[in-house]
Amino acid sequence: MKKFSLIFLTIFLITSGFAQDAKTILDKVDRNMSSRNRIVESTMTINGKRSSRTIASKTWSEGTEKSFSEYLSPATEKGTKMLKLEGQLWIYSPATDRIIQISGHLLRQSVMGSDLSYEDMMNDRKLTDLYTAILIREEKLGDRNTFLLQLTAKVDDVAYYSQKIWVDNERFIPLQQELYAKSGQLLKRTELKDVKQIQGRWFPTVVIYKDMLRQGNGTEFRMTGILFDQKIPDYIFSKAALKQ
């Protein structure tokens, strides 16, 4: 009996230790990935079945609720602006000179043919707020040592019920993420590359999104410039800014 209790205690301590580690890792990931605000210049390359195209944009974001993007090129998309404000999304198209709110079915449409839906763009909450993490094992991903975490939703209103996340064990940056449906079906895979130190924090500058249910080679999101914790004027996050 004494022996059995000892084994049980050991297993408990090991698993709780792992769970504790996983939570700490996820906390560090959240700290690295979130900022008070940021200004990002980026290109999005959509790799279709036959051809690829690249869209350049500049995005101002504050917390997880406010974001404003302006598309800079190609000419067909230049001037298109997108505003996300507390759960709502508006798009301004210079061709029609109109602002439309994206809702309902439209939210499920892909953003400019990419592997990202408008809905995906709306989900920006911290992982620690949404998931319970378990450290499955340590694993080598490319040339980096990673922690493989299994995340399971702890709140009801989460888009993806579970995730697998590979976290760099030195820089605490996610290097790969797999998003699963409730049924266990793999829905999306995200690869995060080219991790650089920016303003004292490690940050991935290339993200490749792949909708695993669709054909195509995924969408590459490359950050060409990023600034954290800048002074962003309030008017940027207003509908009036869309037409300016």
Next chain:
Amino acid sequence: MLAFKLAFKNLLGAGLRTWLNVSVLSFSFVVIVLYNGMLDGWNRQGRSDTIAWETGSGQYWHPLYDRYDPFSLQDAHVPVTGEAAELVSSHQLTPMLITQASAYPQGRMLNILLKGVDPSQKILMIPSGSLQVKNGEISAIIGKRMAESSHLKKGDRVLVRWRDVNGTFDAREILIAAVFNSNVPTVDANQIYIPLSSLQEMTGMLGDATLLVAADTHSGSAIKGWAYKDTKTLLKEFDEMINAKKGGSRIVYLMLLSLALLAIFDTQVLSIFRRQKEIGTYIALGMTRMQVVRLFTVEGSAHSLLALILGSLYGIPVMLFLQQKGIPMPKSADQAGVAIAEKIIPFYSLGMIVSTVLLVVISATIVSYFPTRRISKMKPADALKGKIQ
């Protein structure tokens, strides 16, 4: 009576000119009846198909449900309880749960509506009997338009992704058990039907429905918590579309009728100009000016009577033939999103035929009368001499 006898004698005496006028007028008459018959046939067919496939004999909607706003589906569902549940168990109502989803046929993403229907329902013509769950696999049915746009066929499996009641994504493969053919595009395009209980379980909306479809035996009484929509409301858009079509077609056939009436008008003007001696003689023989006016008016309007007879001679066989065989519609016709069959069977109602006859006769009488007003100003002596007045 004398006026009629004289009118027909004069008309028939005019020979080819009369028959040309009559032919054009009869053609207008036949076209008007035929076109209105086609629209009435489409209307009847479309309404009965929509009732049979989509609306039933009325519907009870969740108060937040808006059929033109898929965004409303997120919150428009409630458990079927109390009176509604009793009516469902007595087969007077059938529940339907609707949710937004995405289907991935051959790796393409299609935004769809996932509709849960009771496999045992008999109120709608949707072949829900094919909906089963075997060995944990969900069977689904789709319409031919959905099958064409998604390149899916019976026996195929397709991955469907949806969000549950809390907004969490879920996905699984479903089996296409049957492809149905309906004339009503709104029950078909971008829609997949699965068993109601499966959808309720998949979405976590246990016992919920978005709307209840009523059988023809149901009285349509109010049910607490549900908004009743009668057939008139449910078919409002279809009726408006038919009325708009009728409005547009009126312009076409009024133009056609105007051509025929213009010919009659010309004939009348020419008659009065060329038959002044005859007019003078009538007055000299004791007819009043008004009697002569009536004679010429009857003569003009008699064109319409002859046109009706001639139109009936060739129009009735054509109309009966089309009623038997139907008017084939082009394949692209139902892409407009309205209920339209492959063939429209025209419907010639008595009211429509009588109103068309009255339209032709009255308008022919009016255009015949206007030129004859000149007769009342003629001087009989000058008319007898044939002097132009």
